[in-house]
Amino acid sequence: MGQQVSVNPFVLDIDGDEPCLVGGRCVDCGNVTFPRYAGCPKCAGSNIEPIELGREGTLWAWTVQGFPPKSPPYLGANDAKDFHPFGVGYVELPEVIVEARLTESEPGKLKEGMAMKLTMESLFKDEEGNDVVTYAFAPAE
């Protein structure tokens, strides 16, 4: 039996009780970004600390990806036959707006301003049989 591993521990921390997204907060001006950058885009400061972002937010804008994306960092099934459409959206968390996959891909079930919560989705198995997961948002109700 493998275990779950984060596709990118820099942005998705799954070692705690609950998975959380990790953003960066500028110590000088308080600006928060996701993902975390080496420098603050607002004040050009370089004193950035990692922070856990809230797990719930509201859907801000979204679209449905109906064909396999061509470019990285997409790591899921790239064969058209294995591909399932998925939603992609901007979710407004208490600290910052993040772009993420959505578990829901039915356009009729998504609407602007709806409550969303953080969850994880399996991408693939690695050579050791671990389940490689990424973050996604699911409707909260």
Ligand SMILES: [Zn+2]
């Ligand atoms: Zn700053």
